[in-house]
Amino acid sequence: MRSTLAGPRVLLRRLREVMAEPINAQERLDKIVVLIAANVVAEVCSVYILRADGVLELYATEGLNRDAVHKTSLKVGEGLVGLIAADARPLNLPNAQAHPAFAYRPETGEDAYNSFLGVPILRAGRTLGVLVVQNQSHRTYFEDEVEALQTTAMVIAEMVAAGELEAIVQQGTKLDLTRPMHFHGVALSDGVGLGHVVLHEPRVVVTNLIAEDASAELAKLERAIARLRISLDDLLASGDFAQHGEHREVLEAYRMFANDRGWIRKIEEAINNGLTAEAAVEKVQSDTRARMMRQTDPYLRERLHDLDDLAHRLIRELMGRQHGPVSESLPQDAVIVARNMGAAELLDYGRDRIRAVALEEGGPTSHVTIVARALGIAAVGLAENLVSLAESGDAVIVDGESGQIHLRPAQDIENAYAEKVRFRARRQAQYRRLRNKPSITRDNVDISLQLNAGLLVDLPAVSESGAAGVGLFRTELQFMVASSFPRMSEQTDYYRQVLDAADGRPVTFRTLDIGGDKVLPYLRAIQEENPAMGWRAIRFGLDRPGILRTQIRALLHAAAGRELRIMFPMVSAVSEFHQAKAMVDREIKHLRRHDHKGPERLQLGVMIEVPSLLYQLDELFDVVDFASIGSNDLFQFFTAVDRGNTRVAGRFDTMGVPFLRALRQIVERANAHNTPVTLCGEIAGQPLQAMALAALGYRALSMSPAALGPVKAMVRGLDLGRLSARLLPRLETPGALEDPRALLRAFASDNDISL
Template identity: 60%
Template sequence: MAEPVSAQEKLDRIVVLIAGNMVAEVCSVYVLRADNNLELYATEGLKPEAVHRTVISTDEGLVGLIASSAEPLALSDAQSHPAFSYKPETGEEIYHSFLGVPVLRAGNTLGVLVVQNRAYRVYTEEEIEALQTTTMVMAEMVASGDVQALAPPGQDIAVRRPLALKGVSLADGIGLGYVVLHEPRIIVQRMIAEDVNQELVRLDRAVQALRASIDRLLERGDVAHHGEHRDVLETVRMFANDQGWLRRIREAVISGLTAEGAVERVQSDTRARMLRQTDPYLRDRLHDLDEIANRLLHSLAGTSFGGHKGALPDNAILVARSMGPAALLDYDRSRLRGLVLEEGGPTSHIAIVARALGIPAVGEVANIVGIVETGDAIIVDGTSGDVQVRPQANVEAAYAEKARLRARRQEQYRRLRDLPAVTRDGVAVSLSINAGLIVDMPHLTETAAEGVGLFRTELQFMVAERLPSTSEQQALYEQVLAEANGAPVTFRTLDIGGDKILPYMEITDEENPALGWRAIRIGLDRPALLRSQVRALLKAAAGRELRIMFPMVATVDEFLRAKAIVGKEKAYLKRHGYPKPSAVALGVMIEVPSLLFQLEEICREADFVSIGSNDLMQFLFAADRENRQVAGRFDPLSPAGLRALRMIVTQARQHECSATVCGEMGGRPLEAMALIGLGYRGLSMPPAAVGPVKAMILELDVGALTKTLDEALRKEGSVTSLRARLETFAADNAIPI
């Protein structure tokens, strides 16, 4: 392998060497091409002219069967096997016994290595093991790109083939760059053991160190540093003590591999089998096995398991199985062009942070960590959820042009920055931004938004390794208000629970966490937590106006109890001589449908209401927004959704209680248009949405829209959605949506 000869010469020598050592008349190497066919790349024993001419489909013959199953196949009489396929150009009809082993790397099939004999012989376990070890070394050669040079022009081999993958959009935008793995794989440099006993000792020590490190994390509860939850670590600990898994690794070492090579070999075989499972539970366990294998490799290498520590290259696209928001914030934003995850939905914590940072992001991309290599060219389309791996030149050029068009469109939006958001018929609409981190605040000036309509205070708790103290919270809120420079900021109190579990928070098993112990329910049941936050907010707002909003309020009584806590904290400030805010406005986030039937009472008690459209629609239609089977089943632009929203704004206006929308609906031009037509005059949205929404407002005639909406809601109660009707209205009136 180390000799300075061409890839073809290496392959030719390898097949001769293997045939001689296996006492086989034939040894052949097939490489998987991008078109999913296997091409004969080298042979000893078959006709030499068959090389690069013999092509086998992955659903054809014994070689195809091995490639598709990713498992070895040993036969004493190959021609009697139902999958046998005869290729006349090879001259293999005289050979009977057959042994084929897949060439695997990270569980992905790169090719097949075959030996054949004329005699009806039975291949031993040791021979199968020897070939599997050999294919591990060959896999690195195939993956290195040297073998690609042997392929005809335009015919890529599978390991380097371009891939178009589909995921779920997490954050808008287009990023072109190169893969950086968040948890880079340990590249095993030395596969063959010089001293098997020494390797067994190294393995045992590494396993003990691994178990001890996991136990320490669990005992301390210090799981925040890697963004892992306790149940994940418990699963990892279970695998670390699994005797069957460890026995297979020890057997691989005894066969002649280094400890690292054995871990890599067992994990690659396991990955190959589990990737072909249809049971989603078993496929999910692959992540746990990957994690324990990576931890063991790091233990053997003497390095700490965790995120990428090196400096980012220019145009980095971060690829990870999953990430916490703190891990993403550790990276140099100026070099980061995109994010791709195997896990993480549009409402996940990491998606919120990616949107805040303006990083194009795509989630739920199956097996992306196993498919890419560090340095691979990659394109992330956060708008459509598409990911292009190793794209061809024409695809890259098309996306580069798409990115340029997007940049020009953003420039057009920037030109609207200083124009007031007033419709054609003179209706003013207040546009604010959603935020949650101090890095969001410069967007206030960049977009000329009128304020922060939703500041998610829980993000500070999510990125911290322990519960932030009152003084730490106060410092953040002071900084936010200073950056706002007098513009109003609406702070939402801690919205945790459900899918937002803090790493240092005790996890309570709940049948339905979205409807469980979360948000204001936790705050009222643990008043010290809410009082600490309210005190920090009141102190931070000394001399300024303070706006506090309570999430997940289901009854008027809950709001009154929260209001009473604020009253106690105001009295505390007065008693101890702390400067007070100039004014305190208390509001409610309407996201629980029960408040629709208490609107009159809540609007009398609250200074303002803001609609959390994500949860309100989820609960209104009883459709879990994290469940892909039902998330798109109901449209917020349906008559039911729009009538609920109209009911809120009508009651709020009657009681002189301001009503805004801070959920995702407010940041989509078509949905924002509908909200304005219903009577909303205040919208809060991600910073990137301000330009498109303002462009829509400037071309809108609210009077005509309201008339159209009222008529549709009177007459079309049976339709699934008014989306098509609203799109037609926008098209007829040249309104950009």
Template identity: 60%
Template sequence: MREIAGSPRILLKRLRELMAEAVEPQERLDRIVREIAANMVAEVCSLYVLRADAVLELYATEGLNPGSVHLAQLRLGQGLVGTIAASARPLNLSDARNHPAFTYLPETGEEIYNSFLGVPVLRAGRTLGVLVVQNKTNRQYGDDEAEALETTAMVIAEMIATGDLRRLTRPGMELDLSRPVSLTGAGFNEGVGLGHVVLHEPRIVVTELFNEDVDLELKRLETALGSLRLSIDDMLSRREVAFEGEHRAVLEAYRMFAHDRGWVRRLEEAIRNGLTAEAAVEKVQSDMRARMLHMTDPYLRERMNDFDDLAYRLLRQLMGRGPEEIAASLPKDAIIVARSMGAAELLDYPRGKLRGLVLEEGAVTSHVVIVGKAMGIPVVGQAKGAVSMAENGDALIVDGDDGKVHLRPQSDVEAAYAEKVRFRAKKQQLYRELRDRPSVSKDGIAVELMMNAGLAVDLPQLAEAGAAGIGLFRSELQFMVAATFPRAQEQEKLYREVIEAAGPKPVTFRTIDIGGDKVLPYFRGAEKEENPALGWRAIRLTLDRPGLLRTQFRALLKAAAGRELRVMLPMVTEIGEITKARGLIEREVRQLARFGYALPTSLKLGAMIEVPSLLFQLPELMRAVDFVSIGSNDLFQFMTATDRGNGLLAGRFDPLSVPFLRVLKSVLDAGRDAGKSVTLCGELASRPISAMALVGLGFRAISMSPAAIGPVKAMLADLPVGELEGLMIQLLKESAVDMDVPARLRAFADEFDISCET
């Protein structure tokens, strides 16, 4: 078919030739606006580029005063151009001068032009500038002309993104794409990481923008769409995808969007206008994201993420890219940036190259956050806009202490954080020097500092941190990162690795603590609960599904052959639950012995004190178990009726309060009277000031995150336990009204020059 002069295809053909020529960026821009003006029979074509200071600067023009280039400026939201940039929506006006947003710039000479068509220059939904055509006559531009201008704007967006225009910037007038951005989210795991952005689902760089054969590109799109639809159907048909629930609903939405005729039609139109299939996907998705970003309906905004994911999958189909390529090209200081991701996906990245994780979504109890903590990397969540603002390779600082993310930081910010990292590194070196020293107080009281773990990636930290053993092995993490229930052989293999890594040091395995906020997408049978923390979880769930517990007991018994096995039951509410669990494990012991399997030399069964009802059964509890461990996180949550995931209540109640400390002391006293050991695991043990309080109460074994062992051991080395015990006895006797226990403890630390820094 013969091409008509002035068609979008003719324009794109000329632009392709211009992009291939070796010319200076300003000359290329000048020729581009001339070509657009000639193609669209416009008397004016102008390009405005958004700077880092939120000012739109005129970068090129055909028809306006050439002396106004790089001088004419409009603030974001000012004038017609500023309105387009702020709204990310085109404007098509036949009488522009009478529009309420019109702003007169005398240096340009544009007052004689009436008709106006302006489109945003978009990349990944982010506005980088505005492209405008104007005529003296009052006319309405057609849809085909608007489409041609939008397509041209996409080409210019790639020029901006690849850095071609940065050579035209003046000092202090950097482009918006290079602007430093600071985001405030929520700190999900402490620490500071300096590195470079790795987008978990990176925007694939489309290098071939213009097509040579429309029919071929339409065929490629059709083939890729077919493969995409098949892959979604395949995911829906897998056994591990639940037949009901949110996980399946998302995939069903994907399938619906993949068959959406409106979306496909816009892709086909972009190809017919001269783009390749890949460029068409990028253009249509960028337009859609820019429009949906300004919607207030939360449902529609959530659908935007679904379309983003779908477009990314389609681009991968078109370009034949696999996720394995991402890990292979990872920088040595990678900070993963994602909207959300699964726990198993984070484990795909090599730990040695990770410096942090930034999520736009997520919660402190998200599976991926739990894995991030296990890997010991700083994690910030709820960092809205991080994905669209970031580009692969951008410098990034993630501050898990304060919940801050600094993208493309200024040199002084980077220097300040680098100093902070160096300071932390020096302290970590001091803590490493304490690693092989006994954890003994200043006056000779030994305290076992154990570590919490849950995955194979945790095991090297046992030696690195100098832990006395593993006081809490969260066995459910293996279930949370798997696509299906781990088989008995897989569980046994992990438990054996843990025991072998510990050597002579003790390991306490907690049975599967799933349910509540730890939802397994492949586990069917749990109804949606209004209060999941108080619902069908932990020992309640596994006693109702004894096959799960028996399989785990069997794997643990076989893995611990020839060693002592310590097993702990979570969320125990009444003694009868311990009796039932003991019956199940003794049944597995008899079964294994019958078939000649080697068994542990001894079996210790313990319980976690997390439910307040156990506090009123302490004598009976001590007779039913071999040891107890206080789960301070849940016990405090239930004692104070406080949802620990609720940001409105964070910090409202203090676990270092007299009532809670009295509860902890009552458990210690009951254990001492019964001759049973009492440990504590949870956040309370991970901070030097609260660990000091625990030692003063009488705890001689506490379990914490590996990173906390060094600071707590340093505190212990300065601590006169005898003096502290006297203070704690006095505090517990005093009135709880207006008692500031942390302040009294800090004053004690200051008096005896005790290090309580993390």
């Protein structure tokens, strides 16, 4: 026979009154279990809270022995309560003691009770505890009773998340929500950052859980879903954020979920049971996340991320919150935690407050990684489920050397990393002492060390680090952070400031390299199957000559009376260089015609990053003044490894023999034509790889500011002749060099070279 149920909405109203009472946490929990028991006409209601040691502790009960509170416990997976915590699913049994997982605790006095209903206490899909009701009679609880218990569990979850239960935690124990967690990701940018979590797309904390008027909440949900659908349709129609195939797939998945009646129906049911619209979305998503996190199918796990993002977006719509964080509220030691983010988004935060970046995705050569390195910010990527397990304000350590992330670290780990930071500071001080010392090997070979830059904030590092100049200035970053296309006068002022800051040292300006994965917010993107190999860089510039001509003119004006080095990116044929050079020649004639002073010395070069140029090297070096190798893209195209695809990130080894042979071929042909060549990809900033590049014949390397000190220390300890004699014959002999890294490490160890 069915119990007389007061209904979830009545229960929630009464719970709201209890939550408003000025009582302590234990008293509040005690009142909650009494209310629940009365609501579902249960003889027993108990709350178990998950501790950091993986044990579920009885925190409150109505019907069992009150003396067992804080004394009875079960491990996750042990007994019925432990089974619910492990599976994150409700358990509804008419005869609990007959279940094989039943575990009897004599101190509780529960042997008299047969029927059992337990639900997990969930927040963001994470199990924080278990809520149980029991009766002596053999019965199966009804669906609305299960729903009532799940809804009530949300209230308890918020009590845990708000820290209210900390006051009644037993001495020597901690709650699971505060449990230290460790993630092993991929090191993206060197450094160690200690600070507090700032979620890049922060989950809005839903504090108003209980609805006054269900019909009003349903109407609010309908309006928010309509706005959400329109915004997704607009994004797909405009293409602004769908220039990549994978990005378009994500938006299509969002739109599919936003129109899914099953998902919306579950939210409506939760509202009808007494929750506000935003609390209903959170509840449905938390239930879904708990279920899907236990899936091993990678496709389903990816769809979980899509659903998470969509649910958070819908909650923000419902609560009228903006997307993204408010920079003014950043702590002084912010660690940005995100699934992924763009370079411009990172720059929006303000450099002085960011200690590190931690990403669920992100690759070694993604542009956010490049910017993080330029800013000297530690970064780690491929940290699975980090976003869902981190809370804003959590203490966190990001180790950009080893790829480790410590969330809510234990005190001994925090102390160890604080010492590591102090040690790094001492090492950096040693590197700074090398600032004015020449970058010359033990056998007197000069290796010019230059900096990669893209913003004015990078440029003080030129003099501070003792760099020989700027080997690569990425002009597109100015365009990426602007709200509209920079006018010629703005570009001229900007480039003039760059040259002034370089204080006479050479600066190589790369012309606008947009397209592919670099999108300007004010320029409509073109959808392409393979954007990295599509309409970008010099191809874009030659097809839109007005944009490239404006930039060239701005550079010529800015460099009046000084040396100017202009480099064209993504050149795949020598004829493209001739076309770009013709544009420069026309602009110089325009300057002279109007009596404007141009550069005192002008040099034009190309970036070698397309393999087709390897078969045009002699023709190329006959006509260019210099060349730079963009090893990131060159390796990507050389090995068919998408540098933005996390699935193949493990294959990204730039020390493979075929690639080293290609790099050797380039520098040999450049030397034959007396054409200077610089390598300015990310491998130049790693001491081990830089050692290999020097052995291959490269005498100019460009890197991030933080890398210059370690690379210079390596150079000054290197006998280059001995290394070349050991490496080059093996490189040229088939099968003689299986593991270049092992050879380089052994050489460094034998010769006491700092790496």
